[in-house]
Amino acid sequence: MKRLSRYSLLFVLALCIGLGTSYIIETKADAKQKKSKSSKTALPILDPNDPNSIIYGGTDGQIKGKGDPDKPASESVRIGMGWHPQALSDQRLPKDRYGLIDWAELVRKKMILPKHSLDPNEEEMPPLDMNVVIEAKSDFVNDVVYPHWIHTYWLKCEVCHPKIFVPQKGGNPKMSMAGITQGEWCGRCHGKVAFPLTDCMRCHVKPKSAKK
Amino acid sequence: MVMTIKARPSLLLLILAAVFLAAPSYAKPKLGNIQFERKSTSRERAGIGPATFPHDSHEATLECKECHPKIFKAKRGANDITMKKNMEGKYCGSPGCHNTNAFPLYECAKCHTKVRGIK
Numbered sequence: 001m002k003r004l005s006r007y008s009l010l011f012v013l014a015l016c017i018g019l020g021t022s023y024i025i026e027t028k029a030d031a032k033q034k035k036s037k038s039s040k041t042a043l044p045i046l047d048p049n050d051p052n053s054i055i056y057g058g059t060d061g062q063i064k065g066k067g068d069p070d071k072p073a074s075e076s077v078r079i080g081m082g083w084h085p086q087a088l089s090d091q092r093l094p095k096d097r098y099g100l101i102d103w104a105e106l107v108r109k110k111m112i113l114p115k116h117s118l119d120p121n122e123e124e125m126p127p128l129d130m131n132v133v134i135e136a137k138s139d140f141v142n143d144v145v146y147p148h149w150i151h152t153y154w155l156k157c158e159v160c161h162p163k164i165f166v167p168q169k170g171g172n173p174k175m176s177m178a179g180i181t182q183g184e185w186c187g188r189c190h191g192k193v194a195f196p197l198t199d200c201m202r203c204h205v206k207p208k209s210a211k212k
Numbered sequence: 213m214v215m216t217i218k219a220r221p222s223l224l225l226l227i228l229a230a231v232f233l234a235a236p237s238y239a240k241p242k243l244g245n246i247q248f249e250r251k252s253t254s255r256e257r258a259g260i261g262p263a264t265f266p267h268d269s270h271e272a273t274l275e276c277k278e279c280h281p282k283i284f285k286a287k288r289g290a291n292d293i294t295m296k297k298n299m300e301g302k303y304c305g306s307p308g309c310h311n312t313n314a315f316p317l318y319e320c321a322k323c324h325t326k327v328r329g330i331k
Contacts, residue, residue, distance in 0.1 A: 139254035140296040176259065178329045181318045197318040198311050200299040 096195060104150050104195075127153040132169055133206060137176065142204035164188060243267035251294060261326030283309075 094105040180187040298305040
């Protein structure tokens with residue numbers, strides 16, 4: 001009995017030491033992480049107005065240079081002056097609930113400044129700020145609010161009118177959710193280049209007025 | 213040593229009690245397919261047929277208590293399900309179910325028959 005308690009005492013002691021050291025190591029690692037985080041935020045690499053935030057990619061997809069706009073890797077990347085995938089994986093970009101980059105939020109936060117056209121002589125057309133309510137054909141499902149603003153920020157009217165949508169409220173009686181899931185209507189882009197169809201509530205935002 | 217001998221009878225009782233309590237959920241009912249044929253006016257507006265719930269295949273992969281009574285009342289027709297609720301993360305769309313782990317809610321024809329425009 002005595003021996004047993006002695007062993008157990010030893011065991012408890014060893015446990016204490018083990019836990020204690022691991023705690024110390026952890027807090028040290030935490031402190032290190034905090035330090036590196038704060039030094040990162042002091043260097044905003046995602047400011048589109050700052051030439052230092054541009055990373056030039058070569059035609060082989062590798063980084064060729066960083067920060068010097070006078071020494072781009074090639075003509076095509078200079079025209080594209082885009083953001084390298086490496087910049088896109090940056091943690092501070094807003095993400096949607098699937099971890100995909102939320103491009104609409106990015107625009108609202110003015111985190112990007114894309115050129116409206118490659119042709120410098122083309123006149124810029126400001127986005128059209130007009131919401132259209134599209135009724136969902138169901139007694140319960142929220143109606144859809146279609147925002148022209150974010151779409152016309154990226155796209156010309158002719159992309160959608162009149163080929164995909166007749167530009168008139170309720171002017172597309174054949175539109176349906178089933179069709180959208182088959183890649184028609186909104187489904188021409190959503191689920192492909194724009195946010196996925198699984199995000200139902202991002203389109204279905206307007207609750208049906210109290211009727212049952 | 214003395215301690216464990218003393219504990220044994222009560223332990224046995226505990227195990228027995230647990231078995232008796234758990235017994236009903238072991239009686240697996242093969243309920244086959246359950247039809248959801250309500251909300252017909254709303255479904256007609258959308259051009260969507262009734263939904264089918266294959267109880268058997270769900271039984272095969274999930275515990276009863278994962279659905280009953282937390283998500284569904286275990287009684288035919290006792291659950292007021294709409295597509296709106298599914299989309300908001302209730303019933304079929306509960307966290308970890310359709311639209312997250314199981315097939316997405318936009319695959320209408322996997323649950324509904326007679327979806328207009330889809331064979």
